[in-house]
Amino acid sequence: MLKLDTKAELELLHTGNVKEGLHLEYKASGAIDKKDDSKKLEMARDVSAFANADGGQIVYSMTEKDHEPAGLDDGVDAKVYPEIWFEQVLQQHVTPTIAGLRPRHVPLSKSMVAVVIDIPSTKGDPHQVSDGRYYRRHNFNRLIMEHYEIRDAIRRTLEPALQIEFELFKGDAAYKSVEFSQFRDESDPIALGALLSNTSNQPSMYTVVSIFIDRRVKLVSLDGFEQVGETEFSPGDRRHHLRAKIGIPGAYPVFKEMSLALGPFHFKISDRLLGQKFALGYQIKAPGCLKESHGFLEIGESGQMHLRMPPN
Known part of the structure; x- marks a missing residue:
């Protein structure tokens, strides 16, 4: 305001x-x-x-x-x-x-x-x-x-309203950079987390979260996600499909007062891919809620990374 x-x-x-x-x-x-x-x-x-x-x-x-x-x-x-x-x-x-x-x-x-x-x-x-x-x-x-x-x-007001915010874990820094400390042509693992939140007073008892990330990245660890395969969104846009299932028993419902951190999963990129944009998006399915959003992860020539996602 x-x-x-x-x-x-x-x-x-x-x-x-x-x-x-x-x-x-x-x-x-x-x-x-x-x-x-x-x-x-x-x-x-x-x-x-x-x-x-x-x-x-x-x-x-x-x-x-x-x-x-x-x-x-x-x-x-x-x-x-x-x-x-x-x-x-x-x-x-x-x-x-x-x-x-x-x-x-x-x-x-x-x-x-x-x-x-x-x-x-x-x-x-x-x-x-x-x-x-x-x-x-x-x-x-x-x-x-x-x-x-x-x-x-x-x-x-009677159904959950779920959303995802991605996290690059940059700490207090103004940006996060890709590093190539061990192998010249392949980056160190890059961590990408997802924060699942609910803006409704109605909790979500069962939730399925799908993350879609550009197939050009090399997945190295999933940390709670399962790799489903690849999904084609359009010609030339194929992405890894990662999925996390959240339900009771075994997990708390997703409710308004407490967000749920998913991952992070880790991936690497080739140095030839610096200066590129990598498609990134999510889909959430829960009883009474279907939410989908797509953007991209931008990696500059110098390795600086920026998330470019539309507002929730």
Whole structure:
């Protein structure tokens, strides 16, 4: 989220022409009114829409035109509209309560403030407004959620959400390099680990993790993985297929509060392959969860290694 703690930082939104989008919306101070129940409901709709999407921020006291900031107005009186008032309004109109919601004042003058509401993305059931509807943020707009979207959002809280992060074990160094200390044409073993995590409250009792790495590397140790063979993703893209099975008894379920380290497995490369990119990806299969992601391991001419994986 944007750092919006001072009047100067709010003014930069205007001078920098930071447009509204999926994670940001501007509202004039007139959108806040203690006596107008329709405006309280509108606030609840906007806030819940961000929570039901990817989270974001609403800036009250910033005028806008065509989704572009048009400058700060005079703000609202901090004594009339304390931060807790916003929490109370939203608690009255949004179910379940949005955990981690943060309304806060940004001083504009002696007693007048802008109000910034930081809204986290929901990790549980979707949030319903007191008008009986569910909303979500889409680009610049607030949309009523379709039945299938509500169903899928609720289902995600009942199913595991697994992902992998690869690890090159570079320690405190800024990068990791391939070393050729023993044989001039073949590298020392390179360690690659995988951290399996679950972002859902629903544990995964049985999980199958597949790692796919470029067949040009030479596997030397697997450490908990089994080598299934090779998989062809496209012409010219064949990869080693490594697999790990996690289940009870014998292993803990994969749950939100504890990630599971897999491997590391080790491989070598020929010195002729310096300056190359090596395809790397994973697939996770578990009841209620299928996740797949692909990127590559980049090894520079000097041996520096960098993981280039899309964000989870």
